Amino acid sequence: MDQMGSMQKLRIIQVGLGVRGQKWAEVMRAHPSVEIIGYVDTRLEVAQALIASWQEQTPFYASLVGALADHSADAVLLVTPPDLHHEQSMLAFQHGCHVLCEKPLTEIYAESIALVREAEQRGLHLMVGHNFRYLPVNQHLRQMFQTQEQGQTGFGHFTYLRNRDGNRADLNKYPLSMHQPMLLEQSVHHFDLMRYCYGEEITHVQADTWRPAFSTYEGDCCVSALLTFESGFRLNYLGTWTSGHNRFAFEWRTDCSKGAIFQKQQFEELYKTTLTPGLALEGELFKTDAKVEPLQSIPLPACRAFYDDTRGLLDEFIGAVLHNRPLITSGKDHLKTLGVTLAVDEAAVSGQKIEMKSFYQSRGVPAAWL
Ligand SMILES: NC(=O)c1ccc[n+]([C@@H]2O[C@H](COP(=O)([O-])OP(=O)(O)OC[C@H]3O[C@@H](n4cnc5c(N)ncnc54)[C@H](O)[C@@H]3O)[C@@H](O)[C@H]2O)c1
Numbered sequence: 090m091d092q093m094g095s096m097q098k099l100r101i102i103q104v105g106l107g108v109r110g111q112k113w114a115e116v117m118r119a120h121p122s123v124e125i126i127g128y129v130d131t132r133l134e135v136a137q138a139l140i141a142s143w144q145e146q147t148p149f150y151a152s153l154v155g156a157l158a159d160h161s162a163d164a165v166l167l168v169t170p171p172d173l174h175h176e177q178s179m180l181a182f183q184h185g186c187h188v189l190c191e192k193p194l195t196e197i198y199a200e201s202i203a204l205v206r207e208a209e210q211r212g213l214h215l216m217v218g219h220n221f222r223y224l225p226v227n228q229h230l231r232q233m234f235q236t237q238e239q240g241q242t243g244f245g246h247f248t249y250l251r252n253r254d255g256n257r258a259d260l261n262k263y264p265l266s267m268h269q270p271m272l273l274e275q276s277v278h279h280f281d282l283m284r285y286c287y288g289e290e291i292t293h294v295q296a297d298t299w300r301p302a303f304s305t306y307e308g309d310c311c312v313s314a315l316l317t318f319e320s321g322f323r324l325n326y327l328g329t330w331t332s333g334h335n336r337f338a339f340e341w342r343t344d345c346s347k348g349a350i351f352q353k354q355q356f357e358e359l360y361k362t363t364l365t366p367g368l369a370l371e372g373e374l375f376k377t378d379a380k381v382e383p384l385q386s387i388p389l390p391a392c393r394a395f396y397d398d399t400r401g402l403l404d405e406f407i408g409a410v411l412h413n414r415p416l417i418t419s420g421k422d423h424l425k426t427l428g429v430t431l432a433v434d435e436a437a438v439s440g441q442k443i444e445m446k447s448f449y450q451s452r453g454v455p456a457a458w459l
Pocket of ligand 1: 107109110129130131132168171193218260262404
């Protein structure tokens with residue numbers, strides 16, 4: 090509240106009204122602490138039609154430069170293709186604005202480091218759009234690993250097998266020609282969730298990426314990685330946007346000393362099992378469902394994926410900017426998620442096992458940021 094007793098609002102310019110931007114606009118428009126003071130999109134006709142359909146008078150612009158010249162904003166939300174994020178974030182910082190930028194912050198590591206440094210030097214916040222952290226399933230997973238409810242982690246197995254045809258009308262088009270579309274657009278979310286939920290950093294990366302001949306993408310869209318975590322456990326990852334079956338298959342399984350944890354759907358469905366001591370010494374050698382510990386379903390609050398989780402992320406940003414709360418999903422934190430993501434690319438090209446400590450050092454990331 091301000092001195093007049095009215096709720097303080099964050100004055101935001103939103104840049105990008107494409108597939109993701111339209112979801113962001115819905116979340117922002119419904120938020121009591123947000124005032125959208127302008128929209129920016131190079132497709133003016135799209136912006137105009139959308140704003141008219143919302144029965145709003147909010148001004149819209151073809152460039153961020155124009156919007157920043159006309160308004161004094163507190164923050165800029167960037168929902169544009171990744172190759173624009175560096176230039177647009179820098180511009181926002183130069184106008185004294187905090188930035189909430191969609192993932193990946195940039196495709197080039199040095200540019201992301203430069204953005205984190207610029208934000209720090211100017212005393213501004215930089216946040217990255219890892220909204221999936223705020224899905225109830227991921228919040229619960231994080232809590233389970235924080236409390237070590239199932240004991241010590243032995244290994245993880247993460248599969249994301251999807252036949253995503255990049256030519257579909259309701260999908261963004263820029264990934265069709267990206268160098269690493271799956272890795273930079275999708276796997277980046279998965280690596281971020283692993284870091285966030287396990288509460289551990291990835292220390293080593295072994296990986297390969299490739300393009301099946303029947304893919305609709307120009308770049309690689311199969312990503313396979315073996316990741317080592319601080320406590321020594323390994324996670325095996327396979328993600329793809331080019332599959333031979335249209336049934337989407339998602340599973341994130343973690344086996345621990347007292348049982349296992351299974352996330353069976355991308356945005357929901359969490360189960361655990363409790364290991365029965367001695368059961369492995371008895372009965373069949375290769376046990377089937379009826380003879381093993383049953384899956385126990387974990388109840389989770391209802392959630393509208395892409396909206397409720399985005400609202401959680403926006404709350405974090407508003408908390409930091411308006412109420413001085415810590416920013417957790419920050420640009421600095423993203424340097425570790427993006428570092429692992431780009432180390433996968435490097436490992437695929439070099440065939441080498443990458444040690445993340447050396448990776449950060451060689452890129453000039455200050456030790457204090459890690
Ligand atoms: N966090 C998530 O869940 C999630 C989901 C999807 C996409 N994304 C991210 O959101 C970002 C945008 O993805 P999308 O799917 O909305 O892409 P999109 O191609 O559908 O939308 C991009 C929009 O930016 C506009 N644009 C292009 N150049 C511009 C410029 N110079 N100035 C202003 N506007 C410009 C385009 O006209 C388009 O409307 C990407 O970084 C992507 O990775 C995040």
